[in-house]
Amino acid sequence: MAPKIVSRSTLHRLPLYLNYLRSLSVDARTTISATAIAAALQLGEVQVRKDLASISVSGRPRIGYRISDLIEELMSFLGYADRNDAVIIGTGKLGRALLDYAGFGDYGLNIVAGFDVDPFLTERTDGRKAVFSMEQFPDLCRRMKIQLGILTVPAAVAQETCDLMVEHGIRAILNFTPVHLRVPETVLVQDVDIAAMLAVLSSRLLEYENGMKIKGDQKR
Amino acid sequence: MAPKIVSRSTLHRLPLYLNYLRSLSVDARTTISATAIAAALQLGEVQVRKDLASISVSGRPRIGYRISDLIEELMSFLGYADRNDAVIIGTGKLGRALLDYAGFGDYGLNIVAGFDVDPFLTERTDGRKAVFSMEQFPDLCRRMKIQLGILTVPAAVAQETCDLMVEHGIRAILNFTPVHLRVPETVLVQDVDIAAMLAVLSSRLLEYENGMKIKGDQKR
DNA sequence: AGCATATCGATAAAAGCATATCGATATGCT
DNA sequence: AGCATATCGATATGCTTTTATCGATATGCT
Numbered sequence: 001m002a003p004k005i006v007s008r009s010t011l012h013r014l015p016l017y018l019n020y021l022r023s024l025s026v027d028a029r030t031t032i033s034a035t036a037i038a039a040a041l042q043l044g045e046v047q048v049r050k051d052l053a054s055i056s057v058s059g060r061p062r063i064g065y066r067i068s069d070l071i072e073e074l075m076s077f078l079g080y081a082d083r084n085d086a087v088i089i090g091t092g093k094l095g096r097a098l099l100d101y102a103g104f105g106d107y108g109l110n111i112v113a114g115f116d117v118d119p120f121l122t123e124r125t126d127g128r129k130a131v132f133s134m135e136q137f138p139d140l141c142r143r144m145k146i147q148l149g150i151l152t153v154p155a156a157v158a159q160e161t162c163d164l165m166v167e168h169g170i171r172a173i174l175n176f177t178p179v180h181l182r183v184p185e186t187v188l189v190q191d192v193d194i195a196a197m198l199a200v201l202s203s204r205l206l207e208y209e210n211g212m213k214i215k216g217d218q219k220r
Numbered sequence: 221m222a223p224k225i226v227s228r229s230t231l232h233r234l235p236l237y238l239n240y241l242r243s244l245s246v247d248a249r250t251t252i253s254a255t256a257i258a259a260a261l262q263l264g265e266v267q268v269r270k271d272l273a274s275i276s277v278s279g280r281p282r283i284g285y286r287i288s289d290l291i292e293e294l295m296s297f298l299g300y301a302d303r304n305d306a307v308i309i310g311t312g313k314l315g316r317a318l319l320d321y322a323g324f325g326d327y328g329l330n331i332v333a334g335f336d337v338d339p340f341l342t343e344r345t346d347g348r349k350a351v352f353s354m355e356q357f358p359d360l361c362r363r364m365k366i367q368l369g370i371l372t373v374p375a376a377v378a379q380e381t382c383d384l385m386v387e388h389g390i391r392a393i394l395n396f397t398p399v400h401l402r403v404p405e406t407v408l409v410q411d412v413d414i415a416a417m418l419a420v421l422s423s424r425l426l427e428y429e430n431g432m433k434i435k436g437d438q439k440r
Numbered sequence: 441a442g443c444a445t446a447t448c449g450a451t452a453a454a455a456g457c458a459t460a461t462c463g464a465t466a467t468g469c470t
Numbered sequence: 471a472g473c474a475t476a477t478c479g480a481t482a483t484g485c486t487t488t489t490a491t492c493g494a495t496a497t498g499c500t
Contacts, residue, residue: 009487011423015416019398023375033447041400044489049448061447061495077423084422097317098414103398107415109422148422155243171428172421174414178239178323180261188428190421192412194318194394195327196235198306201392201410202299202329202368203231229457253477264459269478281465281477 010051015107016041017051018074021067022106033064080108087146089161090153091116091131094176098150099129112144138168147171155179230271236261237271238294241287242326253284300328307366309381310373311336311351314396318370319349332364358388367391375399 006014020040021032034052038045052065057073059065075081088095091114099114114131132140140146149170153161158177165173172188175181178196181189226234240260241252254272258265272285277293279285295301308315311334319334334351352360360366369390373381378397385393392408395401398416401409 007487011420012416015398015413015419016400019413019416020400023399035447042402045447046449046489046491047487050488053449059448060497061449062445062497064447078419079423079426080419086418093317093320097313100313104415104418107419109415109418147425148418150418172425174418174421178235179243180236180240182262186428188421188424190417192414192417193235193239194412195324195329196232196239197410197412198304198324198329198368198370198394199235199298199300199327200231201394201408202304203297204408205367205392206299227457255477265477266459266461266479267457270458273479279478280467281479282467282475284477 006054010054013043013047013051014055014074014078017048018071018078018080021071021074024067030067031064032067032070034059036064075108078108080106082108083110084108084148085110085112085144085146086148086150087112087137087141088114088150088152089116089134089137089165090114090151091118092152092154095150095152098152099131109148111150112146113140134164137164141165141168141170145169148174150174150176151181152176226274230274233263233267233271234275234294234298237268238291238298238300241291241294244287250287251284252287252290254279256284295328298328300326302328303330304328304368305330305332305364305366306368306370307332307357307361308334308370308372309336309354309357309385310334310371311338312372312374315370315372318372319351329368331370332366333360354384357384361385361388361390365389368394370394370396371401372396 034048035045038048055073055077057065057070086109088099088111091099095114099111104111113129115134115137116131117134149165151162151173155177158179159181162181166183166187175189175191178193183189254268255265258268275293275297277285277290306329308319308331311319315334319331324331333349335354335357336351337354369385371393375397378399379401382401386403386407395409395411398413403409
C-alpha cells in the first residue's frame with residue numbers, strides 16, 4: 001500500500017474538487033482539463049494538477065482527466081467510500097441542527113445519534129434521530145466503535161466533555177466550541193469557531209477600505 | 221493611521237488568544253507572559269510574541285503583557301469594538317440555529333434578522349429574531365447598511381442568492397454551502413463546509429493508523 | 441503526413457510561515 | 471549594589487507551499 005503523502009492545504013482542497021465535479025451533470029463530456037477546474041474554482045491550474053497528481057490520478061495531454069475516475073479516486077481517498085459513523089455531543093440549537101442535517105450522507109458520513117445531559121432535550125425524539133442521555137454514551141460509543149465526534153456543548157463544559165469522549169475511544173473531534181481543547185497526541189481536533197470566523201471576516205473587511213491589512217490576501 | 225500588516229495565519233490565531241484571555245478570571249494576576257499563553261494554547265512562545273507584536277501590543281521583560289491591554293487591543297483590532305450587523309440568508313435548520321445562537325454578542329456581532337423564500341419559515345417568529353421574506357431583503361439591507369451576510373441556503377440556489385447579496389451591498393459572506401462562490405474582487409468569502417471538514421478529519425484519521433498521510437501534521 | 445495547439449508532468453524559483461538563536465531589559469534575591 | 475533569571479524583541483535559518491517555466495505528448499486540422 002502506497003502511503004500517499006499529501007500536504008494539509010492540498011487535503012483541504014480535495015473536497016472542493018469533488019464538490020465541483022459532482023456538480024457537473026454526468027452526461028457532460030466525460031473528461032475535464034485541469035485548466036477548466038482551475039478556472040471554475042479560481043485556483044492556479046498548476047496547483048490543481050499537483051493536487052490531483054498527489055492522489056495518483058493521471059491525465060492525458062489535450063484530453064484532461066476522466067471525470068468519473070477523478071470522482072472515484074477522490075471519494076476513495078477522502079474516505080467517502082467506507083461509511084464513517086459519527087456522534088454529536090451536545091444537542092442544543094446547533095447540535096440539533098447538525099443532527100437533522102440530511103446532507104452528510106453524500107460525504108460518506110453517518111450521524112448515528114446525539115447525546116446530551118439535559119433530559120428535556122433527550123426525550124424529544126419525534127421521528128428524528130435519537131438523542132440519548134450522556135450516561136449511555138460510553139456503552140454505545142464502544143459497541144459501535146465510533147471514532148468521530150462532533151462537539152457542540154457550552155464552552156464551560158467543553159474540556160471535560162472532550163476528555164470523556166477521548167476516554168471512550170473517540171479519535172477525531174470536530175470542535176464547535178471556542179475553547180482550545182487539550183487532547184492526547186493520538187487524537188485529532190478540527191476547530192470550527194463560527195463566531196471567530198465572522199470576526200475574522202469583519203476584520204478583513206474593516207481594513208479593506210483603508211488599505212490592505214492582510215498580507216497575500218488577494219489572489220487572482 | 222498605521223496600516224498594520226498581519227499574515228493570514230496570524231489573523232486566524234488572534235481570536236484564539238482573545239478567547240483564552242477572556243477565559244481567565246479578571247481577578248487573576250493582571251499580567252501574563254507569552255510563554256504562559258503559548259503553553260496554554262500549545263503554540264510556540266515565539267510565535268505568540270510575534271503575533272502580539274504585529275498588532276502593536278508591547279510587553280515588558282520579566283513581566284509579560286497586561287491582560288486588559290491585550291484584550292482591548294485584540295478586540296479593537298478584530299473589530300469587536302464597533303458593533304457589526306449581519307444577516308442570515310436561508311433559515312432552514314442551520315440558519316435558524318445560528319439565528320437563535322446567543323453567543324455572537326461577545327464577538328461584537330449583531331445578527332439583525334433572517335431571510336428566507338419559504339413563507340412558512342418566515343412567519344414562525346415566536347419570540348425569536350424575525351425572519352423576513354426575501355422580497356424585503358434589498359430594502360432592509362440597504363437601509364441598515366449591512367455588510368456581513370451568512371449564507372445557509374440549499375446548494376442549488378447558493379450562487380444566485382450570493383449574487384443577490386452582492387448586488388445589495390453585502391461585502392463579506394460566511395458561506396455554509398458546499399459550492400464555490402464567484403464574487404467580485406471587492407467581496408470577501410469565508411467558506412465553512414462542515415461536511416468537508418468532517419471528511420477531512422475522517423481522512424486524516426484513516427491514514428493515521430497506517431502511517432502518516434499528511435505532511436507536517438504533528439507538531440511538538 | 442506534418443504542423444499548430446492544448447494540456448500534462450516535472451523541475452526550479454519565490455514567497456510565506458514557523459522555528460531557533462541571541463542580545464537586551466527588567467525584576468527579585470542575596 | 472550586584473548577580474541570577476525570566477522574558478521580550480529582533481535577526482537568521484529552515485521548511486512548506488505556491489507560482490513560474492520548460493519540455494513532452496497527444497489531438498485535430500490542413
